[in-house]
Amino acid sequence: MTKAELIAKIVNDGGITKSQAEKGVDGFVSAVSEALVAGDKITLVGFGTFSVGERAQREGRNPRTGEKLTIPASKLVKFKAGKTLSEKVK
Helix, strand or coil, rough: CCCHHHHHHHHHCCCHHHHHHHHHHHHHHHHHHHHHHCCCEEEECCEEEEEEEEEEEEECCCCCCCCCEEEECCEEEEEEHHHHHHHHHH
């Protein structure tokens, strides 16, 4: 589902205008992004939890040359589905 399809679904299900739905989706994405950048965790009961995880520095290899290289530590976004969402998907 694309962002446009999500907005159309919200318009149909929510009985609101397209511009209101678009503002809502943009606001949600912005709020989640800002919270994750700040290191916070977002929990939507029944849906899931967004959090930031850390990946440690590790050694890797260049597949073309076989040369060893160091892959720096990094952060990644994690999502863990809630119980209600998990049950619906099964």
